[in-house]
Amino acid sequence: MATNLPMCVVDYMDTTKSVEEQEIADAIRAVRKRLGNRVLILGHHYQRDGIVEHADYVGDSFMLSRKAADSDATVIVFCGVHFMAESADILTREDQAVLMPTLRAGCSMADMATLAEVERDWPTMLAEGGWKDPATRTDPGAPAEEGAAYLVPVTYMNSSAALKDFVGRHGGVVCTSSNAKGVLEWAFERAGLNGAVLFFPDQHLGRNTGLKLGLEEAVMPVWTPDEGANSSMDEARIVLWHGYCSVHERFTVPQIDAFRERYPTGVVVVHPECPRATVEAADDDGSTEHIKRFIEAQPAGSAIAVGTEINMVARMAKEHPDKHIECLDAEVCPCSTMYMIHPAFLLDVLERLEAGEMPNQVAVPADVQQGALVALERMLSITA
Ligand code: SF4
Numbered sequence: 159m160a161t162n163l164p165m166c167v168v169d170y171m172d173t174t175k176s177v178e179e180q181e182i183a184d185a186i187r188a189v190r191k192r193l194g195n196r197v198l199i200l201g202h203h204y205q206r207d208g209i210v211e212h213a214d215y216v217g218d219s220f221m222l223s224r225k226a227a228d229s230d231a232t233v234i235v236f237c238g239v240h241f242m243a244e245s246a247d248i249l250t251r252e253d254q255a256v257l258m259p260t261l262r263a264g265c266s267m268a269d270m271a272t273l274a275e276v277e278r279d280w281p282t283m284l285a286e287g288g289w290k291d292p293a294t295r296t297d298p299g300a301p302a303e304e305g306a307a308y309l310v311p312v313t314y315m316n317s318s319a320a321l322k323d324f325v326g327r328h329g330g331v332v333c334t335s336s337n338a339k340g341v342l343e344w345a346f347e348r349a350g351l352n353g354a355v356l357f358f359p360d361q362h363l364g365r366n367t368g369l370k371l372g373l374e375e376a377v378m379p380v381w382t383p384d385e386g387a388n389s390s391m392d393e394a395r396i397v398l399w400h401g402y403c404s405v406h407e408r409f410t411v412p413q414i415d416a417f418r419e420r421y422p423t424g425v426v427v428v429h430p431e432c433p434r435a436t437v438e439a440a441d442d443d444g445s446t447e448h449i450k451r452f453i454e455a456q457p458a459g460s461a462i463a464v465g466t467e468i469n470m471v472a473r474m475a476k477e478h479p480d481k482h483i484e485c486l487d488a489e490v491c492p493c494s495t496m497y498m499i500h501p502a503f504l505l506d507v508l509e510r511l512e513a514g515e516m517p518n519q520v521a522v523p524a525d526v527q528q529g530a531l532v533a534l535e536r537m538l539s540i541t542a
Pocket residue numbers: 204239264265266267268316403404405406467493494495496
């Protein structure tokens with residue numbers, strides 16, 4: 159059975175199921191049918207095929223949360239990682255419960271920015287940059303007064319609810335990989351001409367977006383807890399928290415060069431969580447939804463190298479047999495935490511739900527929801 163193999167030797171193009179896998183899939187379908195419309199199953203693009211085949215919707219984390227909120231289902235089973243289920247819980251109604259197949263599926267990038275670290279370092283950052291806390295303003299979400307200099311926190315969707323709450327309480331906003339540019343522009347207007355943005359947890363998305371806005375890397379110091387900034391905060395416009403995605407950091411320029419050597423007319427698309435040099439060497443970059451559209455837009459016969467999670471790349475390759483689609487890193491492993499969502503866990507949750515239990519519920523405390531919702535709603539008002 160594929161799940162018993164070391165992750166990196168799983169054949170992602172193999173669609174055959176073992177007897178055990180088929181039994182689990184059949185059992186999921188049967189219990190799902192008995193549960194009816196009160197259950198909605200959501201699957202992130204990075205989930206394995208054995209999960210995606212049962213999902214009512216497949217998409218990125220924000221799109222899935224919106225689908226959950228728009229649905230009449232009272233139970234949402236979120237097949238993704240923990241911060242995604244938290245966001246779904248915040249955006250859904252009180253009568254909707256969000257469950258995960260396993261609560262162990264976290265996100266190593268989200269874990270790189272803890273509330274304790276951010277709260278501890280926040281006053282030091284303000285002092286070093288000479289900025290004010292937007293929380294001191296009567297209306298923290300309003301554009302900055304002339305001459306004022308604030309530090310406006312912006313957090314990527316890939317962060318804990320506790321951090322989103324911090325951001326909301328300090329006049330900041332959430333962003334996704336598709337709207338980061340517009341959100342940063344909004345934040346700069348609130349920071350003022352001499353103010354700055356604190357971007358976390360992913361330094362690469364922050365830097366790549368800052369570069370697209372015309373900023374020099376020199377005005378984007380990286381902040382590491384216990385170490386501080388790696389360069390002067392005096393001229394800083396974006397303070398980048400030190401986090402990164404261990405999956406997307408693996409995509410490199412030599413991989414792009416090697417692909418172009420094999421396919422001189424081939425094209426390369428990567429996720430903006432990749433390092434700057436990789437993004438600059440690629441033909442295009444964008445969110446998972448953007449990557450999907452990019453691949454769909456290429457003519458038959460194209461060769462495409464993709465720098466994102468292998469489950470999504472392999473699925474796109476199966477869906478477009480008229481194109482050659484490969485993962486930029488031949489050795490790449492899947493996201494280890496996304497991979498924790500095994501069909502057996504999905505079956506277990508559905509069966510326990512049928513038995514009257516509410517297993518693995520993700521319930522964000524009301525006081526945390528408050529600030530997080532403010533930060534999410536600010537994002538919606540920018541991108542609506
Ligand atoms: S791919 Fe990266 S950012 Fe996405 S869940 Fe996995 S570790 Fe987190």
